[in-house]
Amino acid sequence: MTAQDMIANNINPAFPTHPGEIIKDEIEYRGISQRQLADEMGIAYSALNEILNARRPITEKTALLFEAALGVNAEPLLKMQMRYNIQTTRKDASFMDRLAKVRRIAAAL
Numbered sequence: 001m002t003a004q005d006m007i008a009n010n011i012n013p014a015f016p017t018h019p020g021e022i023i024k025d026e027i028e029y030r031g032i033s034q035r036q037l038a039d040e041m042g043i044a045y046s047a048l049n050e051i052l053n054a055r056r057p058i059t060e061k062t063a064l065l066f067e068a069a070l071g072v073n074a075e076p077l078l079k080m081q082m083r084y085n086i087q088t089t090r091k092d093a094s095f096m097d098r099l100a101k102v103r104r105i106a107a108a109l
Contacts, residue, residue, distance in 0.1 A: 016087035018054035019080040023066055027052075030070075041065040057081055 027037055038048040043065065050056035058066070058081045063074035089095055 016084040017080065018084050019058045019063075019077040020051040020054050020056075022077075022080070023070070023072070024052040026070060026072065037069060040069050057085065 027034070034048055034052065035045050038045040041048070041062075043062070047056065051058060051062060058077050060074070060078065063077045063081075066072050066077060067074040
């Protein structure tokens with residue numbers, strides 16, 4: 001653990017949260033079906049289901065559609081997606097090995 005990891009506002013959860021999980025909880029709380037939301041947003045049910053089950057990322061367009069349909073601000077959803085992407089990438093051992101190699105090469109320049 002580095003000093004930066006120990007800064008109170010810089011704590012990363014053990015398992016990153018995909019923004020689709022938050023939206024899924026919200027529509028369940030409101031009693032909105034996935035099919036109804038997909039129809040309101042004008043997207044395929046399968047695409048919405050993949051987002052809600054963390055198998056597809058939220059894009060700028062889908063974040064704005066969620067904002068329009070549910071009144072949930074798009075920007076925090078996109079920030080959450082970015083954090084999810086970075087945390088997931090940092091758990092990819094082969095990519096982290098590649099990153100370490102690039103850092104060694106860059107340090108030698």
